Amino acid sequence: MQQTGVGVKSGRGVDKFKEMHLTKEKANFVKCPMIKESPVSIECKVEEIKELGGHHMFLAEVLAINADEKYIDENGAFDISKCNLVAYANGGYYSLDKKIREIRIFSTKKEKS
Numbered sequence: 001m002q003q004t005g006v007g008v009k010s011g012r013g014v015d016k017f018k019e020m021h022l023t024k025e026k027a028n029f030v031k032c033p034m035i036k037e038s039p040v041s042i043e044c045k046v047e048e049i050k051e052l053g054g055h056h057m058f059l060a061e062v063l064a065i066n067a068d069e070k071y072i073d074e075n076g077a078f079d080i081s082k083c084n085l086v087a088y089a090n091g092g093y094y095s096l097d098k099k100i101r102e103i104r105i106f107s108t109k110k111e112k113s
Contacts, residue, residue: 022035044062
């Protein structure tokens, strides 16, 4: 399912869950709902908010990472290629369905012996 509009519309005057046909799901540690259709949800506790001119940066502690099992591969790793993700930039939506490069600077992957 591809949702377009969640990140580009304000929630002040519209119920995004209703308009985008999304399902609320109870989170384990935070009060706000998770989105059932999301392949992964990260529950966080805000520790600090830094004002940066016209924007704010939120520093948070990750309390839980919730991933749908259908996106986990045979090695127990999250497979982002199964998620049909899209990105919004400069007025357009772009598909994020292909790995183009692997960088292993701070990788958690184990070397094969």
